[in-house]
Amino acid sequence: MALHSAHDSQIFIIGCGISGIGAAQKLLKHGFHNVHIIEATARSGGRIRTGNLGDNIVEIGANWIHGPSKENPVFRLACDYQLLDKESMSEENQAIEIGGHLLFVPNWFTSSGRKLGPETMEPDLTRCVSGTHTMDDVGLGAFGMYKTLPGLDCTFPGGYEGLIDHMMKELPNDIVLYNKPVKCIHWNYTKNGPDTKGMLFPIMIECVNGETFAADHVIVTVPLGYLKKHQNTLLSPSLPLHKLHSIQRMGFGTNDKIFLEFEQPFWDEDCELIYLVWEDETHLTDVVSDVKISWIRKLIRFTVLKPTERYGHVLCGWIAGRESEYMETLSEFEVLHSVTQLLRLFTGNPTITPRKILRSQWFHDPYSCGSYTYVAKGCSEYDIDNLAEPLPLKGSNSKPLQVLFAGEATHRSFFSTVHGALLSGWREAERLVSHYTPASGSFSSKL
Numbered sequence: 177m178a179l180h181s182a183h184d185s186q187i188f189i190i191g192c193g194i195s196g197i198g199a200a201q202k203l204l205k206h207g208f209h210n211v212h213i214i215e216a217t218a219r220s221g222g223r224i225r226t227g228n229l230g231d232n233i234v235e236i237g238a239n240w241i242h243g244p245s246k247e248n249p250v251f252r253l254a255c256d257y258q259l260l261d262k263e264s265m266s267e268e269n270q271a272i273e274i275g276g277h278l279l280f281v282p283n284w285f286t287s288s289g290r291k292l293g294p295e296t297m298e299p300d301l302t303r304c305v306s307g308t309h310t311m312d313d314v315g316l317g318a319f320g321m322y323k324t325l326p327g328l329d330c331t332f333p334g335g336y337e338g339l340i341d342h343m344m345k346e347l348p349n350d351i352v353l354y355n356k357p358v359k360c361i362h363w364n365y366t367k368n369g370p371d372t373k374g375m376l377f378p379i380m381i382e383c384v385n386g387e388t389f390a391a392d393h394v395i396v397t398v399p400l401g402y403l404k405k406h407q408n409t410l411l412s413p414s415l416p417l418h419k420l421h422s423i424q425r426m427g428f429g430t431n432d433k434i435f436l437e438f439e440q441p442f443w444d445e446d447c448e449l450i451y452l453v454w455e456d457e458t459h460l461t462d463v464v465s466d467v468k469i470s471w472i473r474k475l476i477r478f479t480v481l482k483p484t485e486r487y488g489h490v491l492c493g494w495i496a497g498r499e500s501e502y503m504e505t506l507s508e509f510e511v512l513h514s515v516t517q518l519l520r521l522f523t524g525n526p527t528i529t530p531r532k533i534l535r536s537q538w539f540h541d542p543y544s545c546g547s548y549t550y551v552a553k554g555c556s557e558y559d560i561d562n563l564a565e566p567l568p569l570k571g572s573n574s575k576p577l578q579v580l581f582a583g584e585a586t587h588r589s590f591f592s593t594v595h596g597a598l599l600s601g602w603r604e605a606e607r608l609v610s611h612y613t614p615a616s617g618s619f620s621s622k623l
């Protein structure tokens with residue numbers, strides 16, 4: 177077999193979300209130069225996605241930096257790139273320890289068309305946060321595993337995708353191979369592929385379009401939702417059973433957004449969050465019987481995009497679980513019609529009409545298959561560790577670290593977040609770096 181140096185290793189990263197970009201950055205910094213990212217779609221960023229509603233930018237995917245303070249690498253990068261406003265970067269902001277947001281100023285509307293006074297009603301927001309269908313799906317252990325960082329959650333005034341643009345500028349232009357969905361990663365591969373110039377590689381990556389790539393290492397960053405759907409075909413030989421079981425046990429929820437622009441606000445000037453309160457009992461049952469008729473009843477929370485000078489009068493409605501999956505199957509016109517009827521009912525104003533709509537469809541996105549990970553009932557941190565465990569498993573005689581796993585779902589305490597995703601990409605890059613570090617005595621012997 178021809179020998180090549182550690183830094184010549186052919187490394188492919190599957191997925192150009194922030195975990196894949198982070199992994200590539202770190203590998204290049206450590207002198208690996210044969211690094212490529214294979215991305216299924218035509219864009220970078222994955223679930224970080226900024227879109228347009230008329231003249232406004234809106235976040236179709238990730239919204240906030242959760243816990244913007246020094247320990248958060250996304251916050252540090254955003255500061256370095258000067259993407260945040262002064263207030264978000266202030267020491268005071270970073271020191272706030274409330275696990276996210278201050279209490280939003282709410283407006284309450286009821287299904288009999290009444291606007292309630294500022295009573296302190298305690299809303300259940302949790303289901304939306306996890307993106308699950310009912311809270312019964314969420315394991316209690318999750319609340320101990322998920323770690324919050326200090327700092328008052330903040331947004332990117334110019335859009336979250338600005339972060340991706342800046343990170344991409346630090347990578348070589350041709351590093352990403354776009355529009356190439358990967359069909360199968362053949363590992364422990366013994367045949368010599370046609371484009372391998374006489375070298376033997378342990379991995380052959382097969383794309384849907386028939387193209388193949390030979391590799392020493394692959395870092396898989398596809399979302400857990402995608403892994404769940406393609407668990408039996410994405411790898412050959414197939415994933416070991418304990419990894420498969422963990423993929424099945426872990427939860428991947430859907431949380432969608434419906435953006436609406438209005439000519440005039442129907443909410444108070446200081447209002448930040450609108451709640452719709454159904455006065456009949458149907459809403460009290462968590463699982464609504466006929467989703468086709470009653471999906472709209474799950475749309476009970478709207479955030480007001482601030483500041484008004486930047487956004488105009490724009491609301492973001494949040495919908496999670498099976499109802500969001502159903503909503504995605506409707507046309508934009510049908511969604512607009514249902515939401516208009518809903519708001520007319522709750523405001524008692526029969527003329528209210530949003531003038532623009534934009535909604536996300538994360539469940540039907542073929543390369544996300546949902547929004548983000550939650551720790552489902554019966555799951556533990558060991559499932560996350562199983563997910564992150566590289567192949568071949570320890571103790572095997574085959575070439576080590578052929579397939580590595582990153583992505584938000586593989587981070588023990590920051591799953592479901594952008595910073596968790598970034599840290600997981602760095603973690604897997606560092607795994608390869610230390611594998612090839614001369615001090616470990618492994619520099620060329622492991623090739």
Ligand code: 6YU
Pocket residue numbers: 190191192193194195196214215216217220221222223224236237238239240241242305306318319322356357358359397398399402431432433536538543544546547548582583584585591592593594595597
């Ligand atoms: C955060 C937030 N946030 C809202 C919504 C969503 C998410 N998150 P990627 O998917 O980015 O990249 C993978 C790539 O792989 C992608 O480009 C694919 O096209 C590609 N691919 C797939 N298959 C392929 C194939 N076969 N071949 C080649 N390529 C392939 N996070 O920090 N703040 O406000 C939100 C939010 C609607 C959808 C979010 C938020 C989650 C992040 O967006 C997400 O974690 C990362 O972007 C993922 O990056 P990645 O690289 O791993 O994958 C108890 C307890 C509770 C804990 N939960 C607390 C909830 C906190 C989360 N809050 C979320 C809230 C919102 C609003």
